[in-house]
Amino acid sequence: MKVLHAPMNIAGQASILANAQRELGIEADVLIFNQHQFSYHFDINLSLSEKSTVSRYTTMINNFIKCFLKYDIFHFHFGGSLLPYNLDLPLLKFFKKKIIMHYWGSDIRQYSIAKNYLFFNNLSELQTICSFKDEDPIRKKIGRIAKYCDTTIVGDYSLLPYSPKSLVVKQAIDLKKFPYIGNDSKNKEVIIVHAPSDTDKKGTKYVISTIEKLKNENCSIEFILIINKTNDEALEIYRKADIIIDQLYSESHGIFAIECMALGKPVLCRIHEEFTNCYNGLPILNTDPNNLYNNLKLLIENKELRLELGKKGRKYVEEVHDSKKIAKKFIELYESI
Known part of the structure; x- marks a missing residue:
């Protein structure tokens, strides 16, 4: 079995899955069109952004032919595939190649649905969090992809409303890269860390004001806002943290929260009430802009609670997000199709 992950590597998920699959004896490669700013690992980079229009399309066609001849399973990510407009999907299906499309969020998120799940205090705030778009092309693309794929995947329960026929396979992390540290720090001040990928969409203005x-109020705290850091630089800061603040607007947590739970850090993040029952044992302190102050103060003043949530977080990640467990699920899925 030869597996290709392409053409996007959202939050490093494609490379994490491929690495775990290789450890389990599967030949798996990661192909990207362009390198991400966080320099996630890849096996093949076409560097399309550096090419002229003619060269770009020539490269994509030649690459498609090479991949067609080499791989059995095409595990696509973020609504993309090897050719523009997913033109390769009907070709792959015709020749009985196995196709999976893995959705990660903004590739399928639609405003008319998102507004029912996101936190917002007014319309202006909602427009900032979830921009108004013509949703018809998104829905048509989801339907078109479904015609040709053997199955479609979403990385979290909170994405099911946008693609209801998809299967949920949880996000993966390599636990070897996130050894348990815990939260019994000797810091003079309680270190609070927030690392937004987009300050407007993660509720950062509320974090700063809180x-x-x-x-x-003379609380003994140190606040670190992580922006434009490499993965390694950011990880060093996570290790020192006492409290982690993830996103305050979204339907659920992201990779950042999972990584910090793996380290044994207590995490504050918003989980929409419709999805709370989906996360059995999730030890995240459910937090939105309205209760951020109270939840932060609770953790600042209660070291034992921080320790407890940190230990539970590590256990939860080991059970739910271990890359080897997730890789096995995908191998079983590949074999089933």
């Missing part, structure tokens, strides 16, 4: 309020 931190200022706590500092004005």
Whole structure:
């Protein structure tokens, strides 16, 4: 069995899955069109952004032919595939290649649905969080992809409303890269870390205003906002943290929260009430802009609770997000189709 993950490597998920699959004896490669700013691992980079239009399309066609001849399973990510407009999907299906499409969020998110699940205080805030788009092309693309794929996957339960016929396979992390540290730090001040990929869409303005309020009350805290750091630089900061703040608007947590739980850190993040029952044993402190102050103060003043949530977080990640367990699920899925 030869597996190709392409053409996007969202949050490094394609490379994490491929690495775990290789450890389990499967030949798996990661192909990307362009390198991500966080320099996630890849096996093949076409560097399309550096090419002229003619060269770009020539490269894509030649690459498609090579991949067609080499791989049995095409595990595509983020709604993309090897040719523009997913033109390769009917060809792959015609020749009985196995195709999986793995959705990760903004590739399928639609405003008319998202507004029922996102946190917002007013319309202006909602427009910032989830931009108005013509949803018809998104829905048509989801339907077109479904015609040709053997199955479609979403990386979390909170994405099912956008693609209801998809299967849920949880996000994966390599636990070897996130050894348990715990939260029994000797820091003079409680270190609070927030690492937004997009400050407007993660509720960062509420985080900053709440931190200022706590500092004005003479709370013994240090706040670190992580922006434009490499993965390794950010990880060093996560290790020192006492409290992690993830996203405050979204339907559920992201990879950042999983990584920090693996380290044994307590995490604050918003989980929409419709999905809370999907996460059996999830030890995240459910937090939105309205209760951020109270939840932060609770953790700042209660070291034992921080320790407890950190231990539970590690256990949860080992059970639910271990890359080897997720890789096995995908191998079983490949074999079933």
